[in-house]
Amino acid sequence: GILTDKEVRLSSRQYRHTERGLGRRLSAASQTASPLARHVYANGAEEIKSHQFFRGIPWSQMHLMQPPFVPRVRENQSITKYFEDEKDIETDDSSSFLSIKERLESEGEVAEERARALLGAHYDRWVGERIAREKRELGIEDCSDGELQRIKEHFGADYEAWKADRIIQVCEERGAEPLTSKPKKEKKRPRDRLLRDPLVGKKVMEIRKKGAFFGYTYRRPKPITLGQDGSRSRQGSRRPTILPVQGDES
Structure with missing residues (x-):
């Protein structure tokens, strides 16, 4: 989607320009060490803010505006x-x-x-x-x-x-059991109204479980290896493609 897929998601043109440049010039190991690969640009959400779904929202003044709903919480109230x-x-x-x-x-x-x-x-x-x-x-x-x-x-x-x-x-x-000194705490219903619904509650929970981490991928970091000159790089272990030549034991 426009928020999760890396190729088409809304973010900033600067990120896509940097990624294309890095892909042409740098290898996978050097990308990790490059400062450009870890740089965060200003206005990184410019495409999201300019999307028609958010049309009319004064982003630059929002932090100065009164929110549409302010919780009324008194002293000692949760x-x-x-x-x-x-x-x-x-x-x-x-x-x-x-x-x-x-x-x-x-x-x-x-x-x-x-x-x-x-x-x-x-x-x-x-x-x-x-x-x-x-x-x-x-x-x-x-x-x-x-x-x-x-x-x-x-x-x-x-x-x-x-x-x-x-x-x-x-x-x-x-004909009842005696009450204990501390009554058993009653199980509370879910706070979410959709989850409390007897008809769609289970279905909603399954949908939320499937999409909870949508767009996130875990990749195990590669081990760091030290070169002879003291430089560090992340390279996975490689299987040899050519068997080493064994010398004569004469």
Whole structure:
């Protein structure tokens, strides 16, 4: 194509002129050592910029212009908010809450002051979700937050031991496995909408794999050999075409 094939790709006329000259005058070994073979010309993308596909783009002023879209990222907010699932980007603050919440859950027990400092305005939401989950584990979803607090005060220091026994009891009644202290992390869906599509997701992935490195060719570098005068050159090992003449052993 016009971007990948060396013979016809868009770049700069200076490169093609240099390559033709080097091809006529220099051997493969001397091309590697020649400074022209490694030179980078200014305006090397002139043909790409002048292509009709990019017509009207002010290349010389682009670095001074306001981009058409500027991500709105607040303090302590991850830029990945724009790659979350649709249900997680309904508001500007949702991805920030999810990322901080995931970090706090990975730390286990977190001091209240640290959680409040990290979550800011999301602290009350985080506390509410933790209380709701705790009530589900204890099988008292219909109880109020105040009743849960009175249970904690009743058992005092023995609350955690009672909670562990209660969770096992509730799970046995429900016929479910007891919850571990650290819940298994749910597998996230791909952020790319095309890859999430059940109809074309696999096909898109296969196409991207095939074209991921299109136009790139790896060539193993030839070993460097030292001449008698100290010069260096890259030449591959050659098989002899004429057998050496063996002298008489007389």
